[in-house]
Amino acid sequence: MDKDLNWREFIITRAIKASGYSAIVFVALIFIFLLREGLPTLGEVDLSTLFSVRWYPIEDYFGILPLITGSLIVTLGAALVAIPFGIGTAVYISEIAPRAVREVLKPLVELLGGLPSVVLGFLGILVLSPWLRTTFDLPTGLTAFTGSLLLAAIAVPTIVSVAEDALDTVPRSYREAAWAIGATHWQTIWRVTLPAARSGVMTGIMLGIGRAIGETMAVMMVTGNAPVMAIRPGSLFEPARTMTATIAAEMGEVASGSVHYHTLFFIGIVLFLISLAVNVAASSVIFRSKKRSERILS
Amino acid sequence: MNKLVIENLSLQYADGTESLSNINMDIAKNAITVLFGPAGGGKSTLLRCINRLNDLTDVETMSGRIMMDGEDILNPATDTIALRRKVGMVFARPVVLPMSIRKNLTYGLELAGEKRKSKLEEAVERSLKLAAIWDEVKDRLEEPAIALSGGQQQRICLARSLAQQPEVILLDEPTSGLDPISTGKVEAALQELKKDYTIILVPHSVQQAARTADYAAFFLQGELVEYGNGDELFTNPQEQRTEDYVTGRFG
Ligand SMILES: Nc1ncnc2c1ncn2[C@@H]1O[C@H](COP(=O)(O)OP(=O)(O)OP(=O)(O)O)[C@@H](O)[C@H]1O
Ligand SMILES: [Mg+2]
Numbered sequence: 265m266d267k268d269l270n271w272r273e274f275i276i277t278r279a280i281k282a283s284g285y286s287a288i289v290f291v292a293l294i295f296i297f298l299l300r301e302g303l304p305t306l307g308e309v310d311l312s313t314l315f316s317v318r319w320y321p322i323e324d325y326f327g328i329l330p331l332i333t334g335s336l337i338v339t340l341g342a343a344l345v346a347i348p349f350g351i352g353t354a355v356y357i358s359e360i361a362p363r364a365v366r367e368v369l370k371p372l373v374e375l376l377g378g379l380p381s382v383v384l385g386f387l388g389i390l391v392l393s394p395w396l397r398t399t400f401d402l403p404t405g406l407t408a409f410t411g412s413l414l415l416a417a418i419a420v421p422t423i424v425s426v427a428e429d430a431l432d433t434v435p436r437s438y439r440e441a442a443w444a445i446g447a448t449h450w451q452t453i454w455r456v457t458l459p460a461a462r463s464g465v466m467t468g469i470m471l472g473i474g475r476a477i478g479e480t481m482a483v484m485m486v487t488g489n490a491p492v493m494a495i496r497p498g499s500l501f502e503p504a505r506t507m508t509a510t511i512a513a514e515m516g517e518v519a520s521g522s523v524h525y526h527t528l529f530f531i532g533i534v535l536f537l538i539s540l541a542v543n544v545a546a547s548s549v550i551f552r553s554k555k556r557s558e559r560i561l562s
Numbered sequence: 563m564n565k566l567v568i569e570n571l572s573l574q575y576a577d578g579t580e581s582l583s584n585i586n587m588d589i590a591k592n593a594i595t596v597l598f599g600p601a602g603g604g605k606s607t608l609l610r611c612i613n614r615l616n617d618l619t620d621v622e623t624m625s626g627r628i629m630m631d632g633e634d635i636l637n638p639a640t641d642t643i644a645l646r647r648k649v650g651m652v653f654a655r656p657v658v659l660p661m662s663i664r665k666n667l668t669y670g671l672e673l674a675g676e677k678r679k680s681k682l683e684e685a686v687e688r689s690l691k692l693a694a695i696w697d698e699v700k701d702r703l704e705e706p707a708i709a710l711s712g713g714q715q716q717r718i719c720l721a722r723s724l725a726q727q728p729e730v731i732l733l734d735e736p737t738s739g740l741d742p743i744s745t746g747k748v749e750a751a752l753q754e755l756k757k758d759y760t761i762i763l764v765p766h767s768v769q770q771a772a773r774t775a776d777y778a779a780f781f782l783q784g785e786l787v788e789y790g791n792g793d794e795l796f797t798n799p800q801e802q803r804t805e806d807y808v809t810g811r812f813g
Contacts (some may be wrong), residue, residue, distance in 0.1 A: 440615060441657040441719070445670035445726060446647040455669070459660045 298536060302529030309523060314530075319491035319505075321514070321524045328531055330491040333407065334504035335535075337494040340420060341412025342476045347469055349416065350423030351458075354468070357424070358431040359453050370428070377421030381414075385485035388414045393486055400501065406488035408504035414482045417428060419472035426471055430464020431457060472545045477539055484509035506532050565591040565730060565760040566612065571626035573607060578622070578799060581607045583784045585626070594752060594761045596775035596792065598768065599807065603781035605764045612762070613649040614642045630730075647674055650723025654659075654735040654766075656715035658707035663699055666707045666718055667725045674726070685725045693721035694747045713744035718789045720748065730760045738766040749774055768808060772796045780804045 305314070309326045316327035359492060374442050393405030434457050442452040458465065488503025491510070511528050518525040566589040573582040581604045589595050597605040602786060610616040612628060614635065627634045635645055647670070659666050667689060668682045676682060686703070690696040695717040699710070707718055723731060733752075735747040752761060752774060765771040772780060775792030780801075788804045790797060799805040 435657075437653060437655060437657045438659070440618075441653065441659060443615060443618065444613060444646055444651040444653075445673070445722060446643050447670070447673055448643060451673055455661075456659055462660075 268403055286562060295536065298529060298533050302526060302531075302533045305523065305526035305530040307525060314527075317424050317493050319510070321518075321527070324523070324525070326527045328507075328527070328534065330493045331505060331507045331510050331531060332534065333494040333499075334487070334491065335477070335506040335508070335538075337499055338408050338411040338415060338487060338504060338506055339473070339477050341409055341500055342415035343473055345412060345416035346419040346472060346476070350420045350468070350472060351427055351465065353420065353424045354427035354431060354465070355453055355458070358428045359449075359457060366530060370425075373421050373424045373428075376417075379427065381418055381479055381482040382485075384414050385482035388482060388486040401502055404488060404503060406486055406503055408487055408494060409500045411483045411487040411506070414486055414502070415476040417478055418479055418482065419476040421472075422475055423468045423472035426468030427461070427465040430461040430468065433464070434460045438503070466546065470543065473542070474539065477535075477542070478508065480506075480508040480512045490512065507535050511535075563591040564588045565630065567627075567629040568608075569609065569627045569629065571608075571618070571624075571628065573604075573611065573624045574622045576620035576622045576651070579784075581784050582611075585786050587779060587786065587789060589760065589762060591760050592756055593776040594756050594763055594774050595777045595779065596771045597762065597764050597779050597781055598771040599637055599781035599787075602783065604784045605781050606734050609651065609661060609762065609764065612730065612732060613646050613651050614640070615646075615651070617642060643781070647726050648728050649730045650726060650728035651732040652716070652719050652734065652736045654738050656712060656719045656739070658710070660714050660782070661707065662704050663707045663710070663718060663788055664703040666722055668699055670722065670726045685727075689721040689725040692724050692751060693717045694751045695721060713740045714742060716744070717748065717751075720751070724755070729758065730762065731755065733761065733763045735764050735766040735780075737770070745770075771809075780807065782807075 267453040268535050305326075313326055315329055316325070317329050318325040319330050336423075340526045354372070357366050361369060388410055389406075393407075393410050395405070396402060396407070397405030398409055438456055438460055447455070484508050487505060487509065489505045489509060490503035491505045492499075492502065493501070494500070494504050511531055513529055514524070518528065563631045566587075568585055568587040570591070571582055571585040572580070582601050585604075585608065589687060590758070597608060599605060604768045607616065610619075611624070612635070615623075617703065624636065626636070628636050630648075634640075659669060661669065663685055666694065667686045668676075671682060671685055676685075678747065687696065687700075687739050690699065695714060698714060699718075707715065710718060720733075740748065749770070752763065756776070763774060765774060775796070778792045779789040780787045780795070780799075780803075782803060788799060790800075795804065796808055800806055805811075
């Protein structure tokens with residue numbers, strides 16, 4: 265009997281350990297694969313070519329800078345829209361909306377989060393981009409900004425549902441303590457409830473932006489896919505092309521093992537490093553801003 | 563001198579429970595008035611009427627008046643923000659705000675528009691001394707308040723409401739989580755404070771009620787059974803139900 269129990273413990277512990285380690289192993293394998301397929305490009309393409317501003321693989325121009333800036337500007341634009349909007353919605357649902365409204369809004373937001381991004385891309389092409397073209401009087405509605413708005417629409421439901429959960433778990437007594445010293449509803453939200461839910465809200469933002477960075481389909485459909493440098497503020501309203509869209513659009517037509525093929529994988533490495541950097545930066549911000557005692561207590 | 567006059571106050575929560583029924587009470591200035599009785603008697607509910615914190619819960623019906631310095635604070639036109647600055651509250655479980663110790667104390671004042679550094683400094687020191695915690699925290703004012711022990715946090719909360727220089731202080735079982743030494747410190751602080759403030763205290767035990775009360779009110783299921791001078795009420799209660807409770811025969 266005792267021995268039996270020991271065996272079960274042993275097997276269960278091992279199984280849990282194995283599944284934990286396997287996550288690390290898979291990430292490592294993917295990274296190794298990326299390196300193996302992507303690094304050769306450094307020997308095949310001059311660094312000065314690789315980090316130039318012209319991407320035109322058919323004529324052996326492999327400058328990836330326009331793709332990087334394209335991704336950055338689209339994601340940045342998305343973050344600028346999604347963060348305030350997402351937090352605002354979360355605050356509204358959890359702190360301001362009457363119960364009946366909340367009961368409707370919450371599932372609606374979750375539903376929005378479940379929409380396939382292709383569907384959003386479709387709406388982007390048919391509705392959003394013509395609307396942008398006419399209202400802002402642009403030559404084309406397929407711009408980086410259109411992509412940003414779509415990505416924001418993809419990121420917002422994640423931000424809202426995670427941040428709303430975090431706000432919800434702030435004990436009622438916190439709010440009452442603030443009210444009792446004469447804080448208004450808004451002051452309570454801004455100075456007490458949101459700070460108390462900070463790490464949850466940050467996680468929501470990270471997850472939401474994380475989804476946006478990796479998103480391909482919708483962006484490919486609406487950004488116009490022109491690999492031009494996006495370095496002026498006005499670039500936001502011009503076509504752009506992201507790293508993900510480039511990989512998705514071109515991977516199908518390259519010869520395996522060619523220079524172009526290796527360069528696409530190299531872009532993958534860059535993408536991987538960027539999202540790694542964003543994640544590390546974000547978690548260190550969350551970690552540092554929490555003092556030791558807070559970590560113990562939370 | 564009466565600071566508060568409660569007239570025919572009745573209150574019902576949305577679930578239909580009558581939590582206060584027809585309460586009439588005069589609450590004296592510069593004294594400690596104790597509200598005691600078994601759980602669910604309506605003591606917290608009454609406190610939360612006095613600073614209008616009940617506005618934010620699902621109260622079904624409320625009738626009657628609470629006059630403070632001649633004005634009805636239950637009047638819908640009352641500025642609740644200003645009221646809550648005049649009527650401080652300390653809760654059973656200490657809730658420090660997610661800020662530094664200093665900020666916890668100055669936050670309310672800053673909300674009220676106080677910007678002068680010297681005033682804020684002065685309020686921090688004065689209120690921490692009044693709450694008998696100055697010596698323990700004076701060298702660590704910039705640390706997050708959450709790092710303090712429960713007993714220290716409770717006195718920080720007391721100091722926080724004192725920093726606003728309120729006129730009335732409501733305390734809802736302020737020592738329920740504290741050890742006897744911290745409890746002693748808080749009780750001693752209250753005895754000092756009553757010289758300048760009107761204090762309404764819900765104690766966490768009958769013993770504490772008897773120790774601290776200048777006036778005592780016994781609540782039972784929303785009803786004010788007996789109200790009077792503290793010494794008399796505990797030694798010679800007029801009502802059988804009060805006597806049973808005070809002597810520990812029920813509840
Ligand atoms: N927010 C609320 N919604 C509905 N009913 C409530 C609410 N708060 C209190 N009540 C009810 O009102 C009655 C009085 O509660 P109250 O908290 O005032 O009692 P109390 O005397 O403070 O008790 P305790 O000694 O346990 O703190 C109880 O029956 C309680 O269930
Ligand atoms: Mg209570």
